[in-house]
Amino acid sequence: MTKALGPGKPGPRASSCHARHADIPPPRKGRPGITDNGPVTAAFCPLHVSGACRSCPHQDSPVAEQLAAKQARVAATLTAVPDDAWLTPVPSAPMRFRNKAKMAVSGTSTHPVLGILGPDGVGTDLRDCPLHVEEIERALPVLARTITRLGLEPYDVAGRRGELKHLLVTASPDGDLMVRWVLRSHRHLPALCADLPRLRRELETLAVMSANIQPVHQAVIEGKEEVLLTQEPGADHVLMRLHLPDADGPGRELPLLLPTRSFFQTNTAVAEHLYATASAWAGDVTPIRAGEPVRVWDLFCGVGGFALALAAAGRRVHGVEISAPAIEGARAAAALMGLSEQDVSFEAGDARVLDPAGAQALGGVPDLLVVNPPRRGIGADLAGRIAASGIRRVLYSSCHPESLARDLSLMAPLRVRRAQVFDMFPHTDHTEVLVDLVRD
Numbered sequence: 001m002t003k004a005l006g007p008g009k010p011g012p013r014a015s016s017c018h019a020r021h022a023d024i025p026p027p028r029k030g031r032p033g034i035t036d037n038g039p040v041t042a043a044f045c046p047l048h049v050s051g052a053c054r055s056c057p058h059q060d061s062p063v064a065e066q067l068a069a070k071q072a073r074v075a076a077t078l079t080a081v082p083d084d085a086w087l088t089p090v091p092s093a094p095m096r097f098r099n100k101a102k103m104a105v106s107g108t109s110t111h112p113v114l115g116i117l118g119p120d121g122v123g124t125d126l127r128d129c130p131l132h133v134e135e136i137e138r139a140l141p142v143l144a145r146t147i148t149r150l151g152l153e154p155y156d157v158a159g160r161r162g163e164l165k166h167l168l169v170t171a172s173p174d175g176d177l178m179v180r181w182v183l184r185s186h187r188h189l190p191a192l193c194a195d196l197p198r199l200r201r202e203l204e205t206l207a208v209m210s211a212n213i214q215p216v217h218q219a220v221i222e223g224k225e226e227v228l229l230t231q232e233p234g235a236d237h238v239l240m241r242l243h244l245p246d247a248d249g250p251g252r253e254l255p256l257l258l259p260t261r262s263f264f265q266t267n268t269a270v271a272e273h274l275y276a277t278a279s280a281w282a283g284d285v286t287p288i289r290a291g292e293p294v295r296v297w298d299l300f301c302g303v304g305g306f307a308l309a310l311a312a313a314g315r316r317v318h319g320v321e322i323s324a325p326a327i328e329g330a331r332a333a334a335a336l337m338g339l340s341e342q343d344v345s346f347e348a349g350d351a352r353v354l355d356p357a358g359a360q361a362l363g364g365v366p367d368l369l370v371v372n373p374p375r376r377g378i379g380a381d382l383a384g385r386i387a388a389s390g391i392r393r394v395l396y397s398s399c400h401p402e403s404l405a406r407d408l409s410l411m412a413p414l415r416v417r418r419a420q421v422f423d424m425f426p427h428t429d430h431t432e433v434l435v436d437l438v439r440d
């Protein structure tokens with residue numbers, strides 16, 4: 001449920017928000033890539049060194065060593081991948097790669113703490129976390145001052161008092177910001193609305209602001225209700241303008257649209273490599289019926305990263321995703337790219353119940369299936385149907401090698417031809433893996 005609320009007057013960014021989508025301006029120069037901000041050879045974060053934050057357990061090791069260890073761990077987990085199928089891992093910049101900050105808010109409205117909560121309920125302030133892109137680092141102190149100005153009392157978990165639970169801030173590659181206030185109730189919405197013009201003067205690239213209402217006392221960060229505070233046309237999503245690299249050419253643009261409450265890969269530069277690699281690997285897929293376009297399904301498609309990269313390269317793609325806002329974003333991005341419903345279609349629904357062999361309305365078994373599920377994987381039922389469907393190629397992108405290993409064991413007719421680690425989450429044990437499966 002997304003409602004609009006606010007003073008009803010378009011703010012100063014109204015026309016520019018709208019214009020960005022009609023004609024896309026050239027990309028910002030100097031945006032960070034996967035090898036930018038240099039090799040890091042020792043821990044660089046004072047909170048890691050002091051032990052106050054344990055989010056980056058491997059920060060003491062040089063990034064090349066971390067990645068080699070990660071590759072070895074993933075290879076040991078994925079026994080279905082032959083040794084010679086592994087390609088060189090794709091590294092990440094060691095710092096300034098995170099496009100999203102998920103800050104638990106604690107302390108008081110006069111002295112808010114933006115960061116993580118310890119088991120004792122005491123917060124550690126991470127507003128200077130060097131993993132965040134610079135736009136986020138610049139925005140967090142401004143948002144902390146807004147908390148004080150408006151008297152937004154942080155939620156006290158133990159006492160079950162207070163209003164402000166989390167601040168969720170996303171920065172686009174062009175520096176546009178999406179700010180979401182996770183609140184216990186509607187109480188402070190009028191004050192946030194009234195303050196919006198001032199906040200926009202202080203945060204000039206603020207494109208989207210919303211309140212997420214999370215009334216229940218639960219560990220779940222977000223609630224079901226989202227109230228949009230920026231109301232002008234186009235101010236309900238940010239343009240995530242990706243640039244897909246190409247080994248032989250200048251690369252190409254992939255303009256994705258991110259509404260509130262939608263998943264987006266947190267490491268923009270590594271996501272660009274992931275989508276570009278999937279698109280390149282799909283290059284040798286041939287259609288079952290000669291002369292027809294290659295037909296692709298992208299399951300768990302989010303806002304359409306894989307689907308739109310493949311559709312832009314001439315494949316006919318159908319994306320399925322459970323989040324209706326994400327599907328709206330994917331459809332709008334397709335229109336922005338000039339792709340028709342025939343080129344790429346999207347459906348809000350449960351991908352786990354689909355049967356690639358039974359979808360006659362979509363032209364029967366697709367030539368290529370892309371799956372990128374949440375951590376728990378695609379599950380035994382969908383894996384079994386894929387195995388039985390006769391589908392000849394599958395690209396499986398996973399953020400959890402353990403569930404990928406289990407799913408691969410259930411799709412035995414499909415053999416791993418190649419696999420690659422993408423260091424989406426440096427300094428941690430987490431990783432993204434893309435595997436290319438073929439039916440012998």
Ligand SMILES: C[S@@+](CC[C@H](N)C(=O)[O-])C[C@H]1O[C@@H](n2cnc3c(N)ncnc32)[C@H](O)[C@@H]1O
Pocket residue numbers: 262263264265299300301302303304305306320321322323326349350351352372373374399
């Ligand atoms: C790891 S994200 C991948 C999104 C997208 N492929 C991308 O690259 O941004 C997994 C996605 O699966 C969606 N999802 C979760 N359960 C689902 C289900 N049962 N059916 C369809 N989509 C689901 C989530 O909303 C999320 O967008």
